[in-house]
Amino acid sequence: MSLLMLTCKEASRLSSEALDRKLGVREWLALRMHLALCKGCTRVSTQFQFLRRAMSQWLDSPVDKDVADRG
């Protein structure tokens, strides 16, 4: 991949990778630059991060609380 000009496909993939490993400086910069100019990829990145918050709350989600209350 050309780190100066990421495609949306590459930027989406890197947004996911960023949640799993520390990106290299060049990768990180390339992603920041792309996100600054691309609304679609910013949404993808934000939605990936939201998924993480949702999953971390899933175990204590209202569904589970109801089950525990009944139990």
Place this chain on the structure above:
Amino acid sequence: MTKPSASATQVKAHELEGHRSSLFKYAMLQLRDEAQAEDAVQETMLAAMQGAGSFSGNSSIRTWLTGILKHKILDQIRKSSRERTSDVAYDENSSDGFDALFDERGAHAEKPAEWGNPEAALSQKKFFEVLERCMEGLPKNTARVFAMREVMGLDTDEICKETGISATNCGVLLYRARTALRLCLDERWFGANR
């Protein structure tokens, strides 16, 4: 030698039972196999009853049980990972329509939609039901790796070690899981009234 009294253990057993269904749900998310999930939960219950005295009370019972269950699930995953290499290849190679998300120049074929204020969804029971349906729609190994990462909180090195999947493939599966869930939630929740 001090042993927990019989009555204290019984209270504990009753309390444990109340968590059985959510433990099962947790195990199913990663194992995708009712028999394996039942086994993992059953072993957790037994271990919990035997170790009832070791519950420190510093964490909630749920957190304590989940900690035991994690180990039982990893045992199951290790046991089955030896037979699963072909499944993994299948998950990775399955054509899931993701390529259609981008045009030939790698740009979004259709601009991803705005979700407004998604945090509001986190207080809604219905949202988590939809999220669970979406997770059930993921291919087995994709779901498993995603759950190990996002629910168990393992890092990718640990996931590679437990499943025998390479770091690169692990990254691919996590990306696919996130993309599929994003699209599923967009369709069934955030975009439902669009």
